[in-house]
Structure formats: C-alpha cells, structure tokens
C-alpha cells in the first residue's frame with residue numbers, strides 16, 4: 001500500500017510568479033523522502049500538486065501511475081497535512097476523527113487515540129481553540145493515523161515544542177516500520193529529521209537541485225582542515241562550497257565524494273578530513289552565491 005511519484009518537467013505559475021519550473025523527480029514507493037529547500041523554493045507548491053490541490057501549468061505528474069487531478073482513487077490514497085489544510089479547524093477533533101474513520105480506508109482509530117494522548121489533545125476541543133503547536137500536533141495525528149499510501153507532511157512541526165516534535169518523529173518511524181508507505185516530509189529542521197530520511201530532494205528556486213538516496217548523500221561533501229596552503233592545494237580543482245580561515249588554519253568544505261586515494265593524499269599532506277552533515281550541505285548548496 002504505497003504510491004510512487006513521477007514528476008516530469010513540472011511548471012507551476014501563480015500569475016507571473018513561477019513557483020516551479022521544469023522540475024523532474026521520482027519518489028520511490030515505500031520510502032521516507034525529505035523535501036528540503038529554502039523559503040520560496042517551491043516545496044508547498046509541489047506537495048499541493050501531488051495532493052491534487054493545485055493543477056500544473058505544464059508538465060506531467062503521476063501518482064501511482066495516474067494523474068492525481070480529479071482522480072478519486074489516487075486522492076483517496078493521498079493525505080496532505082499542512083498548517084492550513086486537511087483538518088477541519090472549526091469542528092471538534094473527535095468529530096473529525098469519527099469522519100476520517102468512516103472516510104479513510106486504512107485509518108487506525110486506536111493509533112489516533114493513542115497519539116491524542118501522547119500530544120495531550122482533548123478530543124472535545126476544536127483546533128481553532130488550540131495553540132499553534134497543538135493544532136500542528138493534531139495534523140500529525142491525522143497524517144499518521146490515516147496511513148495513506150502517499151502521506152505528505154508540509155512543515156507539520158510548526159509551533160510544536162521539541163518534545164512534541166520528537167514524539168512525532170518517533171511515532172512516525174514506529175508506525176512506518178509496521179506499515180511501510182510513501183512519506184514525504186518537508187522541513188527546515190534538517191538536523192532533526194535527517195535520521196528518518198531514506199531519500200532526499202532539495203529544491204532551489206523552483207527547480208530540483210538534487211535528488212539522492214540519503215546514504216549516497218551522506219558520503220557526499222567533505223570538510224578539509226589544515227594549514228592554509230596545503231588545504232588550498234588539495235581542494236584546487238574541486239568545488240569549494242565554503243572556505244573559512246582561522247589564523248594559519250583553513251577549513252574548506254568541498255562538494256566531492258573523496259575516495260580512499262584522495263583521503264590518503266589528504267592525510268599525507270597533514271590534513272584532517274571530516275564529513276559534512278546534511279544541514280550544512282543544504283545550506284552551502286543553496287546559498288545565494290556559493291564560494292567557488
């Protein structure tokens with residue numbers, strides 16, 4: 001019960017604003033995908049198209065092999081949770097859960113009730129009367145308990161405090177292991193979600209900057225530290241994302257996967273080589289004018 005996604009040359013325009021321009025990507029079924037990128041890079045727009053909330057201006061989107069637009073089968077298997085969407089804010093939460101239990105084929109009411117307890121949500125209350133973080137937590141409950149074939153969480157953590165966010169991540173992972181499905185997490189809190197991700201898509205200015213399996217990405221990028229001239233000689237010809245100097249010591253972040261020979265070369269030159277975490281990689285790759 002997992003939907004895969006194929007996006008080909010997707011363009012979405014809002015009047016004269018081009019939110020996505022010829023974006024192409026594939027999301028394999030049954031995996032947790034991270035959708036990352038700076039503000040305005042097009043994440044919400046992409047998720048809205050996948051959930052058939054919005055129509056492409058051009059290009060093709062296939063969810064489980066079919067165009068999701070006005071497609072009852074695909075729409076029934078897709079759940080988009082975002083701050084403003086998918087939960088009735090002026091209806092008591094119990095009524096919303098009752099409705100979802102009837103309307104969504106895989107909805108797990110026991111899980112929903114357990115998560116309501118975890119997030120200390122009173123089912124008699126309406127989301128409009130809740131704090132922002134509690135409203136987000138209810139979105140998380142709905143998204144998890146719906147167990148849709150394609151579950152899209154658009155910055156679901158907004159307003160949630162750290163313990164609630166971690167409770168959400170733990171619940172997601174636990175339920176995903178039991179019930180694998182396709183999950184897309186759009187987030188700016190990259191450090192927090194990194195451990196959950198099997199595949200990462202980075203959007204930048206409406207295009208796909210990178211789409212890679214998390215383990216491949218984990219080996220991409222290196223931090224080279226040592227005496228300035230030796231570092232500069234080593235990184236010459238490689239793509240330098242950032243160069244920092246502290247007295248005679250230089251630390252250069254390069255966008256390169258260093259093989260054993262390159263690491264031995266660095267070691268022989270008296271340099272230290274360390275990994276680059278995903279957050280830093282995203283920051284450097286999407287910086288306005290990356291250092292070369």
Ligand SMILES: Nc1ncnc2c1ncn2[C@@H]1O[C@H](COP(=O)(O)OP(=O)(O)OP(=O)(O)O)[C@@H](O)[C@H]1O
Nearest residue numbers: 014017018019037038039040041042043044045046
């Ligand atoms: N309803 C709209 N009308 C006009 N322009 C819009 C609309 N929604 C989004 N945009 C524009 O489309 C672009 C992409 O926006 P989108 O919300 O998809 O980005 P995002 O990556 O989700 O951003 P954030 O991280 O800030 O949530 C931005 O330039 C934004 O200003």
